[in-house]
Amino acid sequence: MNEIKCKICGSIKIIKNTTITDFSHGNIEKNLSIYIQKTDNAFFNKSVKGEIQAQICGDCGNMDLKVRNPKELWEAYLKSKN
Structure with a gap:
């Protein structure tokens, strides 16, 4: 099994794949996303969503962020530049 180590302190106490949640108006939960x-079509505009995940070190508190679908986001980015 591959152990993940903290990039700052080297600890293996890593809280994996957590979500970052915003409690908006009315205390409604919404996970942060990209x-x-x-x-850029005004009527049929499409976007790709990538939910943000965090990994948190249980010793020093360092937090690394990533998205679940980087390849899909990259393809959408390339299409948006055409």
């Missing part, structure tokens, strides 16, 4: 717009 959105990349695929087109």
Whole structure:
């Protein structure tokens, strides 16, 4: 099994794949996400969503962020540049 180590302190006490949640108006929970717009068409605009995940060190508190679908986001980004 591959152990993940903290990039700062080297600890193996890593809390994996947690979500970052915002409690918005009315205390409604919403996980933080990245959105990349695929087109600039005003009527049929499409975007790709990538939910943000965090890994947190249980010793020093360092937090690393990543998204679940980086390849899909990259493809959407490339399409948005055309």
